[in-house]
Amino acid sequence: MLGTAWPAAALIGAAGMAPIVLVCEHASHFIPPEYGALGLEGDALLSHAAWDIGALDVAKCLSTRLDAPLVAGQVSRLVYDCNRPLEAPDCIPARSELIDIPGxxxxxxxxxxxxxxxxxxxxxxxxxxxxxxQLARSDAPFLLVTVHSFTPVYHGQRRTLDIGYLHDRNSRAAEAALKIEQELGVFQTAINEPYAARDGVTYSLAKHAESRGLDNVMIEIRNDLIDTPATAETMADHLAKTLKQVMENLTSSEAVKT
Structure with a gap:
């Protein structure tokens, strides 16, 4: 039976006490051997089509800095994209930008x-x-954070954005993060760029946070900023500071309500 020899997800930092859960759906380029590499070979197997380059390194560093558990995918999104429902046409892509996936x-x-x-x-x-x-461990405001990366060039167009903060219906965390980033002035940031909910990318946010009335944000990082362990760690240091301030803002907002 497929799936018995390899896990679909790893839980990292399970002892973390923060009211935060990190999720990295596209953390791995691993294609189980029974799928025959999906007919791919060479660079395609390690390309951004197969995973979000640098995202796992950033997410693991964030897990440590925030004292938060991380759920990391262990299978390439080319086998199944865990940020998509079964009815989505790109949940199992036959083509990813310029790469055909025969399998x-x-x-x-x-x-x-x-x-x-x-x-x-x-x-x-x-x-x-x-x-x-995490919800059972604390009654503090909770935040779901999904960590992704995007390519510097997409269909021939160069992207100048450094970091995007995406949201589904609940925009509180994304708006707080953008305000913090704009005040810092370190990176070029925006809300709902380079993708948005209309592109079908906020599935995990909706499934796990919107359905429970929880705050959430999806972070998209241009992958040439995090394509080495050192640069990923530097980015994680920056994002950890931003997310801690976001949590402070959410906590203050809840205090005002009560």
Whole structure:
């Protein structure tokens, strides 16, 4: 049976006490051997099509600095994109920007369901459990943070954005983060760039936070800023300071309400 020899998710920093859960859906480029590399070879297997370059390094550093658990995907998004529902046309992409994925072409509904059951379902079960645990540990305002990266060039267009803060319906954390970033003036930042909810990228936020009335934010980082362990750590140091201030703002807002 598929999925028995490899985990869909890893829980890192489970002892963390902060009312925060970090999620990195696209943390790995691992393609289980039973999928035959999906017909890919060479650079394609390590490219941004297969995973979010640098995102795991940033997320792991954030886990340490924030004392927060991290749920990290252990399977390439080319097998199944855990930030997409089964009905999304790109949950198992047959093409990713300029790269064709032969092993994803012409899949039957049964084959798609099997990928969903063996990758998506256990991944999100780990995320649910991590959130339940953190909510039970504290009555402080809670924040779900998903960590992603994006390419400097997309379909031939160069991107100048450094960091994007994305949100689904609840914009409080994203707006607080943007205000903090603008005051610091270190990076070029924006809300809902280079993607937004309309692009289908806030699935995890909606599934785990919006459904519970919890604050949330998705962080998108240009991957040439975090493509080495050292640069990823530097970015994590910056983001940790921003997120701590966001949490202070959320706490202050809750205090005013009461």
């Amino acid at each position: 994803n072409a012409g899949l039957s509904d049964t084959q798609k369901q099997q990928r969903f059951d063996t990758v998506h379902t256990p991944f999100h079960a780990v995320a649910d459990q991590a959130i339940d645990r």
